[in-house]
Amino acid sequence: MTFRFSVRSNSELPIFAQIVRQTKEGIARGVLRSGEQLPTVRDLARELLVNPNTVAKAYQELERSGILETRRGAGSFVSGTTCTLSPAEREKIFVGKVRDCLTEAVHLDLARPYVRERFERTMKEYRWPGEES
Amino acid sequence: MTFRFSVRSNSELPIFAQIVRQTKEGIARGVLRSGEQLPTVRDLARELLVNPNTVAKAYQELERSGILETRRGAGSFVSGTTCTLSPAEREKIFVGKVRDCLTEAVHLDLARPYVRERFERTMKEYRWPGEES
Amino acid sequence: MTFRFSVRSNSELPIFAQIVRQTKEGIARGVLRSGEQLPTVRDLARELLVNPNTVAKAYQELERSGILETRRGAGSFVSGTTCTLSPAEREKIFVGKVRDCLTEAVHLDLARPYVRERFERTMKEYRWPGEES
Amino acid sequence: MTFRFSVRSNSELPIFAQIVRQTKEGIARGVLRSGEQLPTVRDLARELLVNPNTVAKAYQELERSGILETRRGAGSFVSGTTCTLSPAEREKIFVGKVRDCLTEAVHLDLARPYVRERFERTMKEYRWPGEES
DNA sequence: GTGGTCTAGACCACT
């Protein structure tokens, strides 16, 4: 696994939330694939120099979201993600996120063409499920 | 002052951190200028429906960073030695938001062309400051 | 509040899950009402002779299910429960629970009329939302 | 032996506890009788798709309670001094399940008559042992 | 004072 986590304990985001976010992003970018095993709670805790409980909390959160499957005594694995929401609900959530993004852009005083170009470029970094890798 | 704060109490970011961030961004955009007065703690607290202590914490944080100056009995002002965000810093923040957005899209199992088209459409509907309304 | 929690540390069910279950049942039976404040984490921990973290975990679980609302610095409150699932989904979940119940009855070698009567009687103990109290 | 075990790995109850409980219930129902042989650890593990150690733990637990006797090289047998569940104990277990069911119903915002009717209907569809099929 | 996060470290259930 070429994926590496990194956390900062002085971040405004709690450590466990940083792990959650990075895992989600790793999966979305295709670096972590369906069925792949994540580092064990203890290993990741050692690597990040945090308490195992903190990693465990992140993993539990991810399992609740259906992103991970943990098999007791075996480890934690990326689950085959299937979203059960209706198209309308999914659109609503997505558009909300886009708006957040645009609000941030405006706050940062970024120009429209820059935003468009940067979004496009960032999207290229993502491996979409079902596409050639 | 055309600048408006907006906070969500269920955000993963604490309210005080949202205020800090938005103030920084206001300065970065040039909407908040050196020497300009910020709303009083009480006014902003009333406007955002949060506890005055929360606003006070945010202002203290900003003062510690040298971004604000508090003059007894007069109020809080944007400091002369304003630390504007560099283009690189602004890009980093924005790309982070875009990634959040795309991560969500992948987990929602949305197709690439749909994401591109929906982003474009949402951006078109979005009023950009300084453009004709 | 006349509601009392009780946990057994030697139960097959984890302590935090016992708290979750009892809270859900308290709400369902109408003993805990919408908007009512639950005991604070520390109070309940002291009362049950368990660690505050254990109670906190239970409350967080309940909040995630939308059953509780916690207001930072203020406490935890029973939220106005509104179920967003479709009728078909709700029926499916409920029928699943009924089947569990009947399977248990068969395992316990209970007769059909007894099961019917006991179910009816237990239902009478529940205050249904929207009914006179 | 007409007795069948069934476990769910995502139950809140550990798998080994499910086996323990079902064995006790089988005895309570009289389906498992004194002196009768239980499936071997390996057979049951294969049937339930669980780890043999898990079954072994359950059997050990049952042996410690004096419910089972293990005879070296021969297998596990229901002990002579069987501890049958009393009617009161069986009622308590069943009512617990009914409560779970009703708690869920209230949280799903189902109406009282609907719950009654749906329970009745599900029970009718349910094959009861000893009745004509 | 209230809930949220984190650490250190123990023990349990399970593979």
Add this chain to the structure above:
DNA sequence: GTGGTCTAGACCACA
């Protein structure tokens, strides 16, 4: 050895 639960106790964000 892997994840799950729990304790004791600290510090932070918030009202």
